[in-house]
Amino acid sequence: MTAIEDFLAMLAAERGAAANTLAAYRRDLEQAEGWVGSLERAEASELAVLQCRWAALAPASAARKASALRQFYGFCLDEGLRADDPSHALPRAATRRPLPKVLGHDDIAALFSCAEREAESGEAQAIRLLTLLELLYGSGLRVTELVSLPLAAVPRDAPVLTVTGKGGASRMVPVGGRARQALSRWLTVRPRGGTALFPGRSGGHLTRVRLFQLLKALAARAGIDPAKLGPHVLRHAFATHLLEGGADLRVLQTLLGHADIATTQIYTHVDAARLMRLVNERHPLARRTPRG
Template sequence: MSAAVDAFLAMLAAERGAAANTLMAYRRDLEGAEETLGELATASRESLARLGNRWADLAPSTVARKASALRQFYGFLLDEGQRQDDPSSALPRPATRRPLPKILSHADVEALFARAELEADSERPSALRLLALLELLYGSGLRATELVSLPLSAVPRDAPFLTITGKGGQQRMVPVSGRARQALSRWLELRPAGGKFLFPSRDKYLSRVRLFQLLKELAARAGLDPAKLSPHVLRHAFATHLLEGGADLRVLQTLLGHADIATTQIYTHVDAARLVALVNERHPLAERRRSD
């Protein structure tokens, strides 16, 4: 990889606080472009235009992500005085529509927890660990990386909160339910000694890949389609079900650790019938009709 790309990634980490997974994604996209075009720092507008044809079979969202990485890279080169022009105008700008998140119904969540709690009754460490993971994913809305990398010191003692370090190193406090605290207590009694992480593993802490596998295996045992379940789907369920229950969007933004409320607004895809009922029940004109 070229020195210019290395410098760009170092800037993202130092100045923008980009998370490790974000840096890896940028690295993959920029390395892929360099494999096609050669040195990106000196690539011409005509060279970049060729990428549109090469990306023709990719999904619009993938093309948009790759093009965004390159635009930011060339913006960096301009700011650093390494180029006097910006060739990224030749890149495609596909129209993308952000998809609605996959969601679980309340019945799906109940089936999942019923199975996890039944297995935890065996007092096997692996079953108790899985129940604690599930409680924190659905009960606190944590991201997969935030969850698996939780330090042991983050476990609440008096206050029912976890201090989470999220994307870009931003910290936030999230509530821990009584159920989750009970599951954590049961897990801590059998957790292997040593290590600084709440969910230790031979590779420092439980990997995100292994977390995905554990959840899909649990879904199958609970009679659910494993394809429907992932850590992020449980985070979506946390947000959607809170919003359905009347949570304020700004509160939800804080709990999820979203820098921009526009990201949180994706969860306003609640049941249309509920919205109609809410208007009919709460609108001032509805009050007048009842009084009449």
């Protein structure tokens, strides 16, 4: 096996990296190897040419490629495949992770009001949409986690769902009273057969694209700009609103299924931005014009 293959095998076995992550790392490493030759034997001066190769890329893309190489060389050092780490020569793209879009409380209320009103009709599709909404905002599920839920994941006695997240990692997600009621209603009208909690037309489960379309249409009916809403926006709203309510960051990390708390910390920036706006808009000094 080559050093790249060994590295990818380590990511899969020890870190539980998902198939898409492994494929992206493979592409980045093999592309770099095509430009500089064997990565295992490349010198720092050879890696420096990647600055030109990545010049046309978006900063985030260049940062991802550099991260893959830095992790690869860290692995090579640990395994004794190299005595030095040439990754210091890699370009360091100045990237700033964008703050996630978050719906305000008023928009959330309008969205649920519309979905609940439509579900009162008893129509199966309307009840399904309300259930999906409750789980996205009430439990903070990722889109793929939600649509791929098996019927067996529905809680019997304990108020939790067993969810399979990124890298095949399982976690327990609490399901609030509202979401449990919605689930119970959905199970009474759900089409029989199949193993998916939310069956799709093709016999599998509801697709991500279809869920995206349903939410956009619901936003329009609720008087919300559809551009503001998507499945992941509701997950962001779940996290931000919990943090606003005093949730501990470590608890939030567990609920969201983040492997690294640095990923969860983005929500502290969202909350800080909200607090700063509040000070600027509501503080008495904000209404005074500076002299001079």
